[in-house]
Amino acid sequence: MTSTASVPTHAVAVPTFGKFFLPGPTDVHPEVLEAMIRPMIGHRSSSMEKLLQGIAPKLGAICRTARPVFVGTTSATGFMEMAVRNGVRHRALSLVNGAFSERFAGIVAACGKECIRLDVPLGSAIEPDMLRDALKRTPVDAVTCVHSETSTGVLQDVAGYAEVVKEFDDVLLLVDAVTSMCGSPVETDAWKLDFVFTGSQKALALPPGLALGVASERLVNRAKTLEERGAYFDVIGFLNATTKFQPTNTPAVSLLYALEVQLARMEREGGIEARWKRHDAMRRRVEAWSAEHGVKFLPREGRHSWTVSCLRLPEGKHSKDVVGALKQQGWTIGAGYGALKDSTIRIGHMGDHTVAALDDLLPRIGQALE
Amino acid sequence: MTSTASVPTHAVAVPTFGKFFLPGPTDVHPEVLEAMIRPMIGHRSSSMEKLLQGIAPKLGAICRTARPVFVGTTSATGFMEMAVRNGVRHRALSLVNGAFSERFAGIVAACGKECIRLDVPLGSAIEPDMLRDALKRTPVDAVTCVHSETSTGVLQDVAGYAEVVKEFDDVLLLVDAVTSMCGSPVETDAWKLDFVFTGSQKALALPPGLALGVASERLVNRAKTLEERGAYFDVIGFLNATTKFQPTNTPAVSLLYALEVQLARMEREGGIEARWKRHDAMRRRVEAWSAEHGVKFLPREGRHSWTVSCLRLPEGKHSKDVVGALKQQGWTIGAGYGALKDSTIRIGHMGDHTVAALDDLLPRIGQALE
CATH class of the missing domain: 3.90.1150.10 (Aspartate Aminotransferase, domain 1)
Known part of the structure; x- marks a missing residue:
């Protein structure tokens, strides 16, 4: 290996696109895959800052928010835990209608919080009226739900949940939008969602490894009062870093390259x-x-x-x-x-x-x- | 875009190697970067199982352990939090001699555990005798330390720490080996380290986004008694999945391709x-x-x-x-x-x-x- 030799351009077999229809990871466009070949940059360099500054407004546009969009090196399940550690004080109501809403409920318990469940059979949705009834019966400080339940293909009325939650005092709405965000309307700001997140490998059509999330001001204020929320999924840490166009830790640089290219493609396509x-x-x-x-x-x-x-x-x-x-x-x-x-x-x-x-x-x- | 068209092989500019000497991320070999162009596979597919089964013995060899090596989609800081959430019961002694050992101490506190610090000036190491003295003064249930402190270039005597810790009852040794593992001897089993971890972008020379970690049986037993350890960094979840050659959640598939290629390269090179x-x-x-x-x-x-x-x-x-x-x-x-x-x-x-x-x-x- 000669240390400084420039390796010449050569032919790389770019994979076929369009026959891979899993509900995640989903097919990745060759142009996006190719972006990952770029060489490393330091995560505290001006190149990284420029990259993050460049994608910030595009992230806001796709997440329908004027707030900073967090990008974490984690699967979406990590941001599910972020929702719980930063958004649940003592007790959450978990709307359970499939495997991923079940996971959300499980994480509430795994983080040492009390989880009250509202269950419906697989394939069903929980309607806003059912949420209202449950909240009347059971005082909680947060609600967890899944917008598009990937295990059953059910789309739930999250806009409706947001209206209901407003009728109660100090209840935050935590939303798994893993297969809905960028695939169907998720109006983060207009619906006033308190925490909403997705993963890179779903409707964004990137390789897995990144999660995106948005926290409301209400959630940020809640987080500040919660000790034991840890570091890796700390909303306050993400907020401070993101507003300065910095990553929280060493990020998955190659996946950020892919994200940059995909956001440009999305903009180009309308x-x-x-x-x-x-x-x-x-x-x-x-x-x-x-x-x-x-x-x-x-x-x-x-x-x-x-x-x-x-x-x-x-x-x-x-x-x-x-x-x-x-x-x-x-x-x-x-x-x-x-x-x-x-x-x-x-x-x-x-x-x-x-x-x-x-x-x-x-x-x-x-x-x-x- | 025609859906099923095979995109033809074409020339991709492969970057130069050998002029990028950051203490992480470090330069990535073109062969490793190219691996990331492979198309997606399902993370519950037999292809993924085969990939994980194929790399398992190679991971054991580089981490010097007969135990399962966890591979997480996270920066190494996530596995630092894993060490704390699964390894610290009430109170840890943190050996602090630089920015990353400082971070380790910070995470102990951020997870709501008590952190006792043993500090030395930047550029210094904490010698095993100093650890012994501190443990005699202060009953703790875990010690956190950094093997190669990336901020100061100090290599600490972790083998010596391991000997000292054995003199005390029920004290676990949690080791950040981020820039030492695969770069200088880290004898996970022989030294009886309780938790040791690294990130992909250091001596492994992969792009960032993966962390590797090994947990001793003592740590696994400790983890089982700790509620509130969460899901994403749960040692028990990792143990169950890893022994079945499964990922815990949707993993960073492209980075696993890179890992597979790099492990084969490392084997080839001795x-x-x-x-x-x-x-x-x-x-x-x-x-x-x-x-x-x-x-x-x-x-x-x-x-x-x-x-x-x-x-x-x-x-x-x-x-x-x-x-x-x-x-x-x-x-x-x-x-x-x-x-x-x-x-x-x-x-x-x-x-x-x-x-x-x-x-x-x-x-x-x-x-x-x-």
């Missing part, structure tokens, strides 16, 4: 609203197909996620066979999750996927179901 | 002992140069880190000028850290760097000091 529109069209495409083929969605109409379609398989069909048949043709979709593993399939149509790709995919699923 | 030898030679190369040029190390002889040389600048010289002069020639070294920012420079000679590269770098530093 911004967040164009993205919502495309995701809405993809959801409607699956709905039209399901109606034609008599394949039912697990959630009721009006509660379908825009990014994950969870379909009930006809009697006698097994997810393993459908997923396997697609795999043989080079396509990846998801089996069901947890108790629904065998009886449902999940199509993750988010990120950079298109209706055209679904036009190609859906007939293959149809064949596999014959 | 394994961990060859790596230590090369790092030892790099340290000795800087020592020889410093003796010739009358540029003193900050730490005393015998306490020089093998991966970070921290040099005191001659009277009247400012780190900004030296770092800047190198920068103009396309080379990156580190200024001092914190209070030592102006008066010292730090050469991060770790990872895939070579003595040959130092032969090229050191005369340039000499010129900048003239």
